[in-house]
Amino acid sequence: MTDSQARCGACLSHPPAWDHLFAISAYHDPLPQLVHAFKYQQAFELALPFARQLSERILHPAPVLLPVPLHWRRRWQRGFNQSVHLAWALADHLDTQVVDNVLVRHRHTAPQQGLSRQARLSNLKHAFAIRGELPSSHVAIVDDVVTTGQTVSQLCRLLRRAGAETIDIYCLARTDLP
Numbered sequence: 498m499t500d501s502q503a504r505c506g507a508c509l510s511h512p513p514a515w516d517h518l519f520a521i522s523a524y525h526d527p528l529p530q531l532v533h534a535f536k537y538q539q540a541f542e543l544a545l546p547f548a549r550q551l552s553e554r555i556l557h558p559a560p561v562l563l564p565v566p567l568h569w570r571r572r573w574q575r576g577f578n579q580s581v582h583l584a585w586a587l588a589d590h591l592d593t594q595v596v597d598n599v600l601v602r603h604r605h606t607a608p609q610q611g612l613s614r615q616a617r618l619s620n621l622k623h624a625f626a627i628r629g630e631l632p633s634s635h636v637a638i639v640d641d642v643v644t645t646g647q648t649v650s651q652l653c654r655l656l657r658r659a660g661a662e663t664i665d666i667y668c669l670a671r672t673d674l675p
Contacts (some may be wrong), residue, residue, distance in 0.1 A: 514653035522550035524670040548586035558591040584639040637665040
């Protein structure tokens with residue numbers, strides 16, 4: 498659910514694992530090209546305008562931002578984690594803190610892009626873990642794009658078991674979630 502929308506019928510019958518989802522917009526032009534440049538072409542300068550636009554939609558920010566983790570192999574291959582860059586830029590606008598060592602991706606998985614909904618779910622099974630204790634009961638997961646919601650749902654389940662009471666999702670774009 499985004500704060501600017503009421504819950505749809507699908508969300509009422511099958512509530513998402515998170516409490517609020519904030520995005521700049523749906524995944525429509527020109528965002529796909531900009532996100533691709535940010536994620537794959539090291540266009541780090543986009544983090545600042547992305548964070549500014551996204552922060553304008555967040556009225557009551559979580560005190561702790563948790564970037565979606567990359568497996569160490571993917572981080573090594575890519576050289577960076579775009580969710581960490583976005584989280585740090587957001588933290589400046591929201592006056593919050595980034596904690597990028599609580600969520601861990603301990604199993605290397607195929608990229609989610611291009612996988613079917615069912616393949617995305619099985620691809621992520623047991624891929625994540627939590628290291629240590631949560632620094633707050635209200636946290637926000639920071640990701641670039643929420644497509645089927647499988648990545649953030651997996652992380653939400655872990656965070657709820659670890660004691661998170663309120664979980665927000667901060668992302669650049671989202672597709673129409675079921």
